[in-house]
Every structure is written in structure tokens, then in C-alpha cells.
Amino acid sequence: MAVDRRKVAVFGAAFVLRLLLICLFPSLPDLLTGRVEVSTPVNSFKRLQEGLYLYTRNASPYDGGVFHQAPLLLPLFSLLPDVKRNPVPTAIFYFLVDLVNAHALATISESGQSVQSRLHSAMRKNIRWDGTSVAAWFLFNPFTIATCLARSTSVFTTSGILFAVSNAVSGNSLNAMLALGFASYLSLYPALLFVPLALLCYDQRAQKSAQAPSTALSILQHGSILSASIAGLLGLSVLITGNFWEFMSATYGFHLLVPDLTPNVGLWWYFFIEMFDSFREFFLGVFWLHLASYVGGLTVRLRRQPLFIITSLLGVFAVFKPYPSISDASLYFALLPLYRHLFPLMRYTFFAISALLYSSLLGPAFYHLWIYAGSGNANFFYAITLVWSLGLSILLADSIFAALRDEWEQDHPERKGEEVKQV
């Protein structure tokens, strides 16, 4: 296999940059680990350490109500040396995970699925970045770097999702479903990606065979593989923890019922702090339903571009998830460069990016005023999380607009370049 020198350079530079950061600023990882923007109750490395401590001493890791992550992470991390005494191996492990994710991303990009799928062919195919550039956008994104240095366990979910997609675009639907099963096992919400991913796998299979296979049968097949993989992982977890219901309620129950209202960049915490307890169950249902409803709508409307559905859903998750962090945004920003050909059609990129930049500077400042200086209050930070979500939503809506416009131009080639008005 010929070694792509550019790719090696990008990957090497990303690795060296991360290494330099932890060598020059040894306190940086711990600082980032403590930031609410990076670490949420469901991906915090600190909480993982607590779970690990209990696990290695043969106590249930979920005792004490601090640890809420999947049990299979524990044996994995118990293999790594103690992070207090020797933090470098753990850090390097995370760097490698990042590189592996970037590789999966490059595979997705090189498949060309984003510009040319079974039912859709983009109008501006020639405007696109190659796999290495897309991987570079991911690897040098400050949000990705922050997530990686903070050792947030979201990176494993990210790998699961990226591998699922990369396997799906290369027609390997078994592995795709296994990877999605892994991601869903870790953080539950990726299960919502099942429908578009199954469609993607179906399209790939249909493209290869002369005769399109049965849709229902294919979905059923994929669904059963996914369920089997999740069931297998859950079985392994039971072997580790011994108590099925305890770990189910401590992990997935925690995701679903949102009992921890530590501030984060999302919209849920403030809302549920303010709410009267009697309405809590109702609004939990509403919020989850709202999040899940995007799957149906986007799948129906953008059926021709399953990969774009997945990208947009990841953007939706980054805004409306119960415990979002900047790692979710970084995953969305990782897939967005695949749609370089849509950028000319987008109208508010500058404003969206300005809003995101403003909120990423003002967020920590306001959090400081609230928590440390004592001169601000919770509303300061909450206002900034609104701006952050607004920025992401503008970007999301704008990219969906661009994708629809692209489809429309494909349907009406004679009207390409005409002004459109939104009504």
C-alpha cells in the first residue's frame, strides 16, 4: 500500500501538536477535564476515575452515584497505567483514538458518498475537499483537541459513529451495525441514527446488485444485527457488574431521566432546574420526543442523501441532547466539511461562525463570573448557551437549506442559479 505522504504529515502533525500541548502545559488536561463545556456527567474522565477506583477494589462502580458510563470502559481503562502517576500513556491512547477517528472520516470522504449517492448526484461535485483535508479539519479543530486532551469518553462514541458510517459507505453493513451498536451501547442516543444508517447500507447494497433487495427485509436484517450486538455488549456488561438493573438504571436511566442538572452547553439543565417537579415527567417526554422526531422528518425529506441525514442529525443532537458537550459539536463539524459543495449555497455561514466564536469566548468568561468571581449568576452562562445553540441551529438550518436547494437544482436544471425567496 502506497503511503500517502500528505496524510502522514497531517496525522503526524496532529499527534505532535497534542503531545506538545500536554508537554508544554502539563496542567491543561486536568483543567479541561474540569470544564463543564467539555465534561458532562456522562462523559467526564474524572467520574470515570471514580468508577475505576471502585471497580478495581471489587465494589460496584455505580455505588456513590457518581459514575454513569458504560461498564465495558472499566476493564479497558484498568489496563492503562494509573493516570495520576503516569498520565502520558492514557493521553497517547486518546491521541491514537483521535487519529483512528480521523482515518474513518477520511474513508468516508474518499468514498464520495457525500456528493454522489444512489439517488442523488450533487450539482457542484467538483468543489470538494479530499479525505486528508477533511481529516485535517477534524484533527485541528480546537473543539476536537480540547475533547481529546480532556480525555472525555465521548471520543469512543464518536469512533463508534464514524466507524459505523465509514463501514456503511464502503458497503460493509454488518460492521456498520456492530459499530453503531457499540456507540449506542456507550451513549444511547446514537441508536436514533439507525434508520438513516440502515438506508445508507441499503442504498449501497442496492447499487451493487442488479436488482434492488427488499426494503423491509433489509431493515429487519440490520435491526436484528444491531439488537444482537447491543444485547451481546449488555451481556458482557452483566458479566462485569453482576447486577443488570443497577447498571441499567445508573447508565441508560441516567441518560433518559436527566437527574443531574450540572450546567453544560445544552438547553436541558436550566429548563429542568426551573421546572416544577410535577411537570418533570411530561417535559422529559416532550424533550425526548422532540429530539427523536427529527429522525422521521429528516429521513423522509432527505431520503435521497442518507449520509446528509446522519450529518444533520448529529448537528441536531449537538443542540438538543440532554448532556451535550463540545465533543458533540466537534463531531458535527467533522462531518460538515464533507459537504464542501454545499458551502456556496449557504447564506449565513459568517454569522453562524461569528455566533459560535462569540459564545466560545464569552461562555468561559461568564462561567468564571458566575462560579469564581461571584459577580454574575446562572443566567449569564445560560444566555451564552442559548447563543451557542443558536449558532449551531443557524448552521444546521442553513446547511439543510443548501442541501434542499441542491436537490431542487438537480430536479430543475434549467433554473439553476435563480434567486429563491423563503416564504
Next chain:
Amino acid sequence: MALKCELRESCETQQQSPSPSTTLHLQVRTKSLTAILLPAAIRNLRNNPQLLFVRLPNILSFLCIVVGVVWLLLLPLNEYSRHTYISENALLPGQVHAYFTGSEQNIFRGYKKELQALIQEGRDNGPQNPEVESTPAISNKISSILQAAGLKVATQKYEYTSAGIGYQGENVYGIIHAPRGDATEAIVLVAAWKTAGDELNLNGVTLALTLARYFKHSKTGTQAWIDAYHDLHPASVQPLPLKSGALQGAMVIEYPFENHFHSLHIVYDGVNGQLPNLDLFNTAVAIAGGQMGIGANLQEMWKHDDTYKDRLKTILRGMTKQGLGYATGAHSSFMPYHIDAITLQPKGEGWEDEMALGRTIESLCRSLNNLLEHLHQSFFFYLLMQSNRFVSIGTYLPSAMLIAGNFTIMAIALWMRTGYYSDSKPSVPTGSDAPKSKSVKASDPATEKVITETKINGSTVAERVLALPLSLYFTATTYIFVVVDIVLPLILAALLSNGLGISRPIVPQQYLLIKSFALLLLGLSLSTLATLNFSLSFMIGLLCAPLTFITRIQGPAPVRYPISILGLALLNLVSPPTVLIGVCWYTGVPIETVLTQAAFGWDVWGMWTQVVVWCVWWPAWLIGCVLLGSSMF
């Protein structure tokens, strides 16, 4: 379509108005006139991109700056400022009778005699450096006095080095346990041996001792003590053997002279422009003025006759201190730990004696003692213009935000302009996107420079181990930087114009993009800064204001060269080192002192004014200069 309909309608209304009364007629006419004029103006604007994208943003940005400055100048007026008031009802300032009188004065005199004797002894024994010689003796004496008064006493040694100069000393402190308290909260009373002005604080220390006995309870010293109190001290500082509860408030006494005083000077600025809760200041003013009949001054305004000029002067002095962010007294060290603190300095010739100061402090302590929770009711962001007038953040923040906003407006306008001018092809942003990545590249040298800059600073930090007083080089380095700042933009501009030697020379549109991104980042940082340190953001915003309006000059060489050289010369007048030199020259403070203080601030107080200068102001300034310089190549 919509516009046309509206037009027709308005015409109809005009025709239909055979007026029953003249007033109605007039009303209808004006209405229809605006209805006609406004769409017409909008259409004009649309058809005139030069006006829309070039002139209008300039005008808007200029307006923002002018309004921002005028806004600040309006603040001292009665309409925009407010009377101070005590927001936390629990404080009840001046509601208790102060018992610190009579017999305590004898004790004060006795303690003072003992300390004076010690100092005299120190002078006799070691004529070179009497303070250092007598330090152990003095701290022993103070501890024995405190111990005799029945307090738990401990000492703490500390040592700091900054810019090659060592600072060392010893803190003596005692803890009074309230007879009926649970020791979860505490109030701090500090008397530094030397005042912030480096005078011997004999009366202050004695008074603190007397008060300590009565209650049964230095610049680097305070920092060492408070860091250690929260276990965040560096290795050169000893940990504290005795601790009490969470600190509620702190008061520092500085009484360095012998005569009776006239008024109390209250110092309240903290490090990095953090301020204590306004309630603490108000309580001090209320007790001094209301209960004791002592006037209060602030910001060294000894004569304040409540005119517009004096109010503005007070605000501006406060803003300067806040903007520079240095510690103005021992109380400043408490601020980063969210402990509200002030320094009380008796000033002037009058008939108030140390007992009056003692009673003031007693009353203040008893007010703070009433608190059930941390001071939180009142403002943390304010500008004081007199001891009883202030403006709160909601009123003054817009002025800094407007100045920061002017950069953002220009950045957005430039972005739109690059898209507009590219050409008529539908793929407009493709043209502008390629430069986007390039402009990032182009601004890279600037960021790299900043890194090397900090590295230079870093190496100075490393060098101080050699115990070289680096302050000797500070002045020379400043002048070298002035020269570097003149040459560097020209070199970078020449490099850029030749495409950095690796690619094609960049096109004018890319210059616009560079400027757009530089201004966007500047506006971003300044508006964030405005929420943390209003004054610093305002000052840097004003100094950067020219950057909005400079651009790459085009035209024939004889016009271009003189203008760009003139522009560069003017820009160099507002470069960070030149401004430093100018301010030092104006105030008569040596550059060396300022930079030593800055280094000390960085090492000991955790002051980050310099970080803002080098990471926000200087890069933006450099890019502005490069843009202007590129018109010569």
C-alpha cells in the same frame, strides 16, 4: 412587490386627502412622505454598492466609537448616575454603639512605645538595613503581644522573586474565636508593616494590635497569606499552621503618620479590575460619614466639589486603575478569592485621632458580623464618581460594547464586500473561500510572533534564577521593541505581497479578508473582555480604533507612498511600546518601574493585563500595520 404596493397605497392616501382640517392633512402628508422616502432610500442604497459596503460601514463604525466615548462622558451627569444605597439590609451600618474608647487609648500608646523602641534598637544595631535586621525581633514582639492578649498566634515566612528581584518577609497573625461562634466564617483585619507607598505603618500596626486585643483578634505578605489560606501557595511560601473559617470580608489599615487626620481615603480596586461588592464600600462610607463624622475620599481626589469635572476625573482615575489591573493595596490580594476587601487610609491634617479610626473599624466589623451570607446583594461592577454616587454596569457597559462593536460591524461589512465584488458568477463564495484559508495562513506569522514573544518572556522568567535584576534591561528592551514594531510590519508586508515565497501574490480581496478576520477577532476579544474588565476593554478599544479605518491604499505611487508612510508613522504612535513610553513620559514614572511592577503582578498577583496587550492588542495592531505597509509593495 411589497414595496411597490406600499408605494401605491401611500400615493392613494395622498390623493384621497382633501383635508377636512389642516392638521389632519399635514399628518397624512408627512406619513406618506416618509413612506415614499424610506423605500426610495433603501432602493438607492441597494443600487449603490459603493455607499452600502464602503461608506456606510465606515460611518457606522465611526458613529459607534463617537457614541461610545460620548456615552462615557455623559455618565457623571445626574440623569445617568445613581445615589449609592445599602442593598443588604443585614449590614445595619452605624446602628451599634462603638465601645472602643478611653482606656484602649492607653493600651495603644503602650504598644506603640514598645514597637518604637524595637525599631530604634534595629536602627542602632544595623544602620545598613534596619528593617531587615529587626524583622525577627519585631515579629516576635508582635506575636508576644497578640499572645498576651489571649489569641492563637502563628507566623508564616514567604519569599517571592520576580524579574530578578527577591521579596521576602514574614506574616504574623492571630485568630480570635468568637465566644459563641462556630468558626466557620471570619473577618480579616490587616495592617501591613509598610504601606502601599512604602512608608512605615506604625500607627496602623499598633491600632490593629490594640483592636485585636480589644476584639479578642504587608503588599506581598497579604498575597502569601491569602494564597496559603486557600492552600494555593507557591513552594517559596510556608503553609499556614492556623486557619479559621471562610473569609467574609477584609479591611486593611494604613496609618503611616503621627498627626491627627482629616478624612478617610477608601481604596477599593482589586487585581485585574475586580471590585469588592459595593455594599462594603457603602458601609464604610456610611459609618465614617454618618456615625463618626469623618469624610470619605476615593481615587485620591482630596478636593471633590461634586462638579461634573471632578466626577469625571474620579471615574477616569478609577478606570485607569481598573484597566491597568494592578493591586492598589494589601486588600487587592483578597479579591481573586471572592473576598470583598477595602483599604482605609487616614489622610490630611485634622482633629480625628487613631481612636476614631479604631471606632470606625469596630463598627465596620460589627456590620460585617451581622451578615448571614456573603455580600451579594449589591453591585460588583460599578464606576464610582464620588463617595455617594455611582453608575452600574447596565449603564456604562454599552460604551465599551459600542467600541468593541465597531470592529465587528466593519468585519461583517468587509466579509460582505468581498462576496459582492468578486464577480457576477453564482458561485460567489467559492471565490471568497479560497482566500479564507489563505488569510488564516497569512495571519499565522502574527500568531507565531506572539508565541515567540511569550517565549521571550518565558526565558526571562527562567533567567531570573541567575538572580540578575532583569529590570536593568527593561528600558532598552522597550526601545528595541519600538524599532521592531516599525520594521516587522514592513517585512511581513513585503513577504505577503510576494505570496510568502510559496504561492501567488495575494489579491486585494484577500487583504480585505485578512482585515475582516483580524477585526472580527479583535471585536470578539474586546467584547468578552468588557464583561470582565470594562476599563481595559475600553482603553484598548480606543487605542485600536484607527485599525477599523486603515486599508490598503491604491493609486499611483506618488500618492501611495507618502500616505502609507504617514499612516504607518501615525500607527506606530499607537503601538503598545510607544504608548507605554508616552504614558511613562507623561506621568513621569520610569519605564523600568512600570515593567518591574508588571512582572511582579504576573508572578505574584496573577495579573493578566500584559496577556491582553500581547495577545489581543498587539496582533491586531500588527495586522493593521501590515495592511497599510502592503500598499508600498
